[in-house]
Amino acid sequence: MRLSLSSTSILKLFSESFDNTMVRKKKNDEENGKNKKRARHSLPNHNRPQQFEAFCQDFDHAFQASVPLRKRELWVDKYTPQCLEELPVHKKKVEEVKMWMTERLRNSKEEIQSHALVITGQSGVGKSATVHVTAAHLGAIVCEWNPPTPTLWQEHIHNSSSGTRYTSKLDEFEAFVARIRKYPLLPLSSSIGPRKPYVLLIDDLPLTNGKFAYGRLCNCLHVLARSARVPTIILITEFIKDDSNDNSARYCEDLKSSMERAGASKMAFNPLTVNSIKKILSKICREERCIASMEQIDRIAKASGGDIRHAITSLQYFCLTPVEMSSLALSEPSEIQSKDKPDAVNPVSQELSLPFGRDETLSLFHALGKFLHNKRVCVSPNGYGRDAFLLKERFARLPLQMDAPERVLCQAHGQGRSIADFLHENVLDFLDNESIDDALVVASYLGEADNLLAAASHGSSMPRAITSKYELESISQMAAASVAVRGVLFGNSHPSPSRWHSIRSPKLWLVERSSRQNQNEMLRHRNEACSSLSTSAMSVMATEYKPILKWLGLEPAEAFHVHNEKIRVGDKMVMDNSGRKESDDLELEMSGESDAGDDIEDW
Amino acid sequence: MLWVDKYRPKTLDKVIVHEDVAQNLKKLVTEQDCPHLLFYGPSGSGKKTLIVAVIRQMFGPGAEKVKVENKTWKVDAGSRTLDLELTTLSSTHHVEMNPSDAGFQDRYVVQEIIKEMAKNRPIDAKGKKGYKVLVLNEVDKLSREAQHSLRRTMEKYSASCRLILCCNSSSKVTEAVRSRCLNVRINAPSEDQIIKVLEFIGKKEGLQLPSGLATRIAAQSNRSLRRAILLFETCRVQQYPFTNNQVIPPMDWEQYVCEIASDIMQEQSPKRLYMVRGKFYELLINCIPPETILKRLLCELLKKLDAELKHEVCHWAAYYEHRMRLGQKAIFHIEAFVAKFMSIYKAFLISTFG
Numbered sequence: 001m002r003l004s005l006s007s008t009s010i011l012k013l014f015s016e017s018f019d020n021t022m023v024r025k026k027k028n029d030e031e032n033g034k035n036k037k038r039a040r041h042s043l044p045n046h047n048r049p050q051q052f053e054a055f056c057q058d059f060d061h062a063f064q065a066s067v068p069l070r071k072r073e074l075w076v077d078k079y080t081p082q083c084l085e086e087l088p089v090h091k092k093k094v095e096e097v098k099m100w101m102t103e104r105l106r107n108s109k110e111e112i113q114s115h116a117l118v119i120t121g122q123s124g125v126g127k128s129a130t131v132h133v134t135a136a137h138l139g140a141i142v143c144e145w146n147p148p149t150p151t152l153w154q155e156h157i158h159n160s161s162s163g164t165r166y167t168s169k170l171d172e173f174e175a176f177v178a179r180i181r182k183y184p185l186l187p188l189s190s191s192i193g194p195r196k197p198y199v200l201l202i203d204d205l206p207l208t209n210g211k212f213a214y215g216r217l218c219n220c221l222h223v224l225a226r227s228a229r230v231p232t233i234i235l236i237t238e239f240i241k242d243d244s245n246d247n248s249a250r251y252c253e254d255l256k257s258s259m260e261r262a263g264a265s266k267m268a269f270n271p272l273t274v275n276s277i278k279k280i281l282s283k284i285c286r287e288e289r290c291i292a293s294m295e296q297i298d299r300i301a302k303a304s305g306g307d308i309r310h311a312i313t314s315l316q317y318f319c320l321t322p323v324e325m326s327s328l329a330l331s332e333p334s335e336i337q338s339k340d341k342p343d344a345v346n347p348v349s350q351e352l353s354l355p356f357g358r359d360e361t362l363s364l365f366h367a368l369g370k371f372l373h374n375k376r377v378c379v380s381p382n383g384y385g386r387d388a389f390l391l392k393e394r395f396a397r398l399p400l401q402m403d404a405p406e407r408v409l410c411q412a413h414g415q416g417r418s419i420a421d422f423l424h425e426n427v428l429d430f431l432d433n434e435s436i437d438d439a440l441v442v443a444s445y446l447g448e449a450d451n452l453l454a455a456a457s458h459g460s461s462m463p464r465a466i467t468s469k470y471e472l473e474s475i476s477q478m479a480a481a482s483v484a485v486r487g488v489l490f491g492n493s494h495p496s497p498s499r500w501h502s503i504r505s506p507k508l509w510l511v512e513r514s515s516r517q518n519q520n521e522m523l524r525h526r527n528e529a530c531s532s533l534s535t536s537a538m539s540v541m542a543t544e545y546k547p548i549l550k551w552l553g554l555e556p557a558e559a560f561h562v563h564n565e566k567i568r569v570g571d572k573m574v575m576d577n578s579g580r581k582e583s584d585d586l587e588l589e590m591s592g593e594s595d596a597g598d599d600i601e602d603w
Numbered sequence: 604m605l606w607v608d609k610y611r612p613k614t615l616d617k618v619i620v621h622e623d624v625a626q627n628l629k630k631l632v633t634e635q636d637c638p639h640l641l642f643y644g645p646s647g648s649g650k651k652t653l654i655v656a657v658i659r660q661m662f663g664p665g666a667e668k669v670k671v672e673n674k675t676w677k678v679d680a681g682s683r684t685l686d687l688e689l690t691t692l693s694s695t696h697h698v699e700m701n702p703s704d705a706g707f708q709d710r711y712v713v714q715e716i717i718k719e720m721a722k723n724r725p726i727d728a729k730g731k732k733g734y735k736v737l738v739l740n741e742v743d744k745l746s747r748e749a750q751h752s753l754r755r756t757m758e759k760y761s762a763s764c765r766l767i768l769c770c771n772s773s774s775k776v777t778e779a780v781r782s783r784c785l786n787v788r789i790n791a792p793s794e795d796q797i798i799k800v801l802e803f804i805g806k807k808e809g810l811q812l813p814s815g816l817a818t819r820i821a822a823q824s825n826r827s828l829r830r831a832i833l834l835f836e837t838c839r840v841q842q843y844p845f846t847n848n849q850v851i852p853p854m855d856w857e858q859y860v861c862e863i864a865s866d867i868m869q870e871q872s873p874k875r876l877y878m879v880r881g882k883f884y885e886l887l888i889n890c891i892p893p894e895t896i897l898k899r900l901l902c903e904l905l906k907k908l909d910a911e912l913k914h915e916v917c918h919w920a921a922y923y924e925h926r927m928r929l930g931q932k933a934i935f936h937i938e939a940f941v942a943k944f945m946s947i948y949k950a951f952l953i954s955t956f957g
Contacts, residue, residue, distance in 0.1 A: 428873045433873055433874050436871045436942065436945045436949055443935070443942040443943075450932050450935045450936070454930045511934075515890055518890050539895060542890040542891050544833060547855045547856065551840065
């Protein structure tokens, strides 16, 4: 806070005096590492341009003496691996990186065609740590591209009033790449004595939005990978693919492949194993002299999902507040589960009982698979006697071999609509072929779900002013999803023997799209070809005119051609199209049994 | 030009089928200011024809110069603006449109467009302010909200614009709207009337129409004059001179539904249900309205069904038709109906034949 008052004036003052050093020396960085962090804390919500940040670091130096923060250091920083042995990464991977680096550092430029290495992996698997440690081991200096802070809109307005021009971060990155290709890295500070080799590390790719920007980034990296003269390491953080709805996962793949085409070597880091995380955690525990039982460490490690950074932070948090790890939760995992297979830990129930841990995500398909396969626990009839009130036989079902469906839905980020559509598309495959009654139950429940969804999406029966409108919608969305899932689970009382089914994406979507296309086409048709004085309804067009027009050999289209030369080509095409469609249609009718699916698919 | 359009009576005097209605309308329009009108009746009974003729009666031949416009309306819907695309057919005196094409956003269309029409009302030669006519088709397909907003706009702008509403079933139009209109019921023409029209067209075209064929066309037309004329023209294209027992081509989609019905009767299993779903998709892709599919399917099933089951099956068809209206995706409900039918039918077969 202490800086925020004067920040604007200082910014102006210093914006000229600090040159825009994008490549800063890592050493310098390390010294200031923690101060920088503190500086960030001191100015929340206030993104500053880079010069100012540099300024802050220096400013902080002055204060360093007065603020004794040493003790509160984050363990993540404190226990950053210093040598190769400390790295939690698999030995072979480290060795690979080391080999790559030594080769590039030792050999002159001519012999090796590519100086780029792409390292991919989830967050917290030690990508950057490996690079830093290896470089240090080999005596090389790591130069980072220091990504500029993103500009906020308010800030942009502020800047533009003060005359600073906005440059997109992508532009800056491009400029940087162009520069780095042309000029070798200049020794910025006093590099007296033997020149140390450099390794360039690009940790943080600029954020891109949209296809165009992404294409630029792709190009840029491609060029970089092909023409880099210094050993360049590019880190790409992979996200867990299923919980990002956007295309980032696909983008990531594209980036990788494009750089590989440019000759970059590629290395993928896997999530850390639970054991290696455990090892590190217990080491930290020993050093910090905190009391955490083996079991607790084990659970933290498991909950972290292979993310060491997360695990360490969790541990620190855990040691900070020595809660009694809810012994309740430990002693009562759900009864059936413990009976059935006691060794299977249920990650979800644990996760809820602990004050840390990441939310586990499931892919949509995984969740659908669970619902559709409808695995149930086999219990002997007297096994669940205690509190079971007796149901008629046709209503009774065995207990589910999964968490409550709603929880699974929650983990899979299931939207009511898509869940219902997917279930509708696939459920019939999973039913026993003899039991049409099951199909009836399932179908009617899906119908209910659809009605709920319709109520949710219309939602207009409720006054707009009610603030909780969106909540209401989401509640009925959730209700619909739940009805759909539970309906499927309940209805499928004789699951067909488990075998491998692929889960199709709903054909319904395709059908709707092409139906809409046809409708538009027909509308156009109506306007162009029908010379009557009034329009006719869509349904009439579809059910009466269209078949007749077909019998009449598409007469009105011809008539239309005479009228209007210009649209002729387009219209002709349309007509051909529909002609083909109709002939397909006819074929279908002739052959009767042939699969209607193919026909839909190729539109 | 199709015969349907070619021989559509242009004025109220030339109307053949609903002569009495036409004469009354003529009196109404010429003698006094005309109220809002609501035409309802089964499809193919001549509602549109009458509407066009009424408009012509009001404004003279000028109303026949129509142009088709595909207009985008910018609608301010509270927090955001919507872009709605809608096709309108308009002359200087009237605008015709299908607001239900806009789907669930129909209420905006209704409000916005009437407002805009009311803003620029025409001034006739004597400097008197005239009124415009707005023809709304398929009012019964409008959502409840749209019908409500229609009611309000009707009152607010009644000075500057007249509404002519057109729908198949007046029971799906809200009471409030109905009571603000003069309701005109247009019956489906009887088979005799259809035959009369066919003979009239045959004479104009200079064709020999054997009476047997005319009767058969009329019988197959389902008392829809439009379909009868379309079928007649098809027969002309396929075979002339006519013979009494020549084939009248059936509608392809109806045949397809028939096929679906026999599929369902053949086997009752989830697998068959899945196959049938594919066929329904085929129909839906071709824009056959789901209600029509369901209705047709029921007819086909009833033909082949034991009398004992007919009542129950009809009940369930009605049930699922209602659910379909409440829901969004028709296929869910059609399929539920088929599953229900299969279940009933299978139980029946087992109990009968063991």
